[in-house]
Amino acid sequence: MTKKLLIVGAGTGGLMVANFVARDLGREIARGEIAVTLLGDREEYIYQPGFLYVVFDLMRPAQLRRPIRELLAPGVEFVHDRAVRIDPQRKVVERAGGEELAYDYLVLATGSDLNLAEVPGLQEGGHWFYTLEGALRLRDTLRDFKGGRLVLTVGVPHKCPVAPLEFTMMFEEWARVRGIREQTEIVYTYPLGRAHSIASVAEWVQPELESRGVRVETFFNMESVDPAKRIVHSMEGTDFDYDVLVAIPPHRGDELGATSGLAEAGNWYPTDRGRLNLAGRDDIFALGDTTNLPVSKAGSVAHFQAEVLADNLVGLLSEGSPPAYQYNGRAFCFIETGLERATFITFDYLHPPQVPQPTSAVHWFKQTYNRIHWANLKAVM
Ligand SMILES: Cc1cc2nc3c(=O)[nH]c(=O)nc-3n(C[C@H](O)[C@H](O)[C@H](O)COP(=O)(O)OP(=O)(O)OC[C@H]3O[C@@H](n4cnc5c(N)ncnc54)[C@H](O)[C@@H]3O)c2cc1C
Incomplete structure (x- = not known):
């Protein structure tokens, strides 16, 4: 029987998990043993850190957008629809269109909204x-x-x-x-x-x-x-x-969590800080902005969590082995300190950040990252 991984939310975290898993399990996917499905309510990915530059006419909107289908690793099936309810007993997610998608493992990567x-x-x-x-x-x-x-x-x-x-x-x-x-x-x-x-x-x-x-x-x-x-x-x-x-x-988080009785106040999912599973469940995971974890809601966090989660999902899907990897709270943030200089902070659950002197080199590093973010999403770096 095909083992099914379903990921809800085709933003930074969702795309990375789907792509990391599909790159590692390409052969199993091709043989029909494993299926990786990404359910997202937008057909286009938008690089949100670029908004800051749009304000000052330093980036054009077209530089921030890509069709999601162009960002998928081979083997990932993309379904364009909204998830409206999760039924954890029957292990299905109901789509706005009325159809249901079944899962063995479910990943929630629905981000945050204003x-x-x-x-x-x-x-x-x-x-x-x-x-x-x-x-x-x-x-x-x-x-x-x-x-x-x-x-x-x-x-x-x-x-x-x-x-x-x-x-x-x-x-x-x-x-x-x-x-x-x-x-x-x-x-x-x-x-x-x-x-x-x-x-x-x-x-x-x-x-x-x-x-x-x-x-x-x-x-x-x-x-x-x-x-x-x-x-x-x-x-x-x-x-x-x-x-x-x-x-x-x-x-606040997307209402899917509240509608399904899985989220707490603010629609944030109660998430284990290491393994990223939902409290009391070993088949549902969350990452990125939508968790209730005491870490920054940042793309870098979604990225570091996606690496850990993908490693654990590869083990679960291919061998049924219990999750071995733990997320350690790692975060990295560039900080623009003007139009031509920047600094950065990096920290985790145990180590608070220090702020180095701003330099133009870090500013240009951030500019470069803004243009190569796509490779990160595709899980080719
Ligand atoms: C102005 C600005 C600057 C930023 N700068 C930085 C920065 O410099 N560095 C950094 O690390 N981070 C930065 N971020 C934050 C970063 O963009 C987010 O933290 C990151 O995108 C979170 O990833 P995610 O996968 O959790 O959510 P998202 O990337 O937001 O993706 C969530 C996806 O889920 C979809 N979705 C939601 N609900 C449903 C549903 N029910 N069914 C189907 N799909 C659904 C959404 O439409 C969306 O596509 C910045 C954000 C902003 C706004």
């Missing part, structure tokens, strides 16, 4: 660069920007924890290059009592921002936005009026 409705007025009064449409709208606003007050707010949880910092430092240099820095006030707000959730990053970045004339306002949890008066209110009672509000909206 929860704009959580902040009244944000949709009408704010900008964000966490979707391609949002990045393009902000790009158009900035093209006409002649100065004024830009306020950045950060909702929790959210993916790519360093992107708000990158945006702020890139915007500050962009305003200088455009000759409008003196007419521009930048306010960076953060919901905690320091400038970033990671202590070493906060320690490094607060003086860095202040030395560039950026006002840092901590303990600012965005509560609502008044689009008519252009004021953003916080739960703490601090308000800012703004000319441009750039928000990192709070995120």
Whole structure:
């Protein structure tokens, strides 16, 4: 009988797991012993880290998009549809189209989504660069920007924890290059009592921002936005009026988990921090943004988890051997510190990050990665 691996979500984590497994088990797939199916609700993959560059006219949208079918390793079957319910007893996933897909092993890689409705007025009064449409709208606003007050707010949880910092430092240099820095006030707000959730990053970045004339306002949890008066209110009672509000909206997981009774608050899947199986189940796994793990929601995390999960799935599918590999919390994030310099952080469950001096070499490394990300997805690197 054919052993069936079903992966839901054709983003960074889902594509990598499917491709790693299919490259390792190509012969078994060709003989019909194993089937790898990827179920995704979009036909196109979008490289989200590129949104930051679209805002400043440094990348074109076309550079960020590829048809998913072009990114698949031989042997992966792609089904374009939405998963609407999981039945763990019958081991099937129901599609929006009504059909069911059976599995022996199920991988959930459904990512995270913006929860704009959580902040009244944000949709009408704010900008964000966490979707391609949002990045393009902000790009158009900035093209006409002649100065004024830009306020950045950060909702929790959210993916790519360093992107708000990158945006702020890139915007500050962009305003200088455009000759409008003196007419521009930048306010960076953060919901905690320091400038970033990671202590070493906060320690490094607060003086860095202040030395560039950026006002840092901590303990600012965005509560609502008044689009008519252009004021953003916080739960703490601090308000800012703004000319441009750039928000990192709070995120939530896809409703599939809640509909199926498998996810907890926020639609995040309770996931084992090492083996990545769902709590109490040995046939369902989760990776990437959709887990409840205490790690950054980042593409690098999805990548490192995909390597571990794929190794374990190869063992399970080909020999029935129990999962032997453990994810150790590894994460890697580039941090753009302006338009031509960058640094990076790397950390895991046991080792917090240090922030090296920014250099132009790291900036160019990130630029290169932005263009070779596709090879990573195809699992050829
Ligand atoms: C502006 C920005 C900058 C970023 N910068 C970086 C960076 O520099 N470095 C970094 O490591 N990360 C960065 N990230 C984060 C990174 O893009 C995400 O963490 C990563 O894509 C998560 O991978 P994933 O597989 O969990 O989810 P995704 O890649 O988001 O994929 C989830 C997929 O599942 C699909 N899906 C959801 N629900 C269903 C369903 N019910 N049925 C079928 N399909 C479904 C979605 O449509 C999507 O295609 C950035 C993100 C943004 C927005």
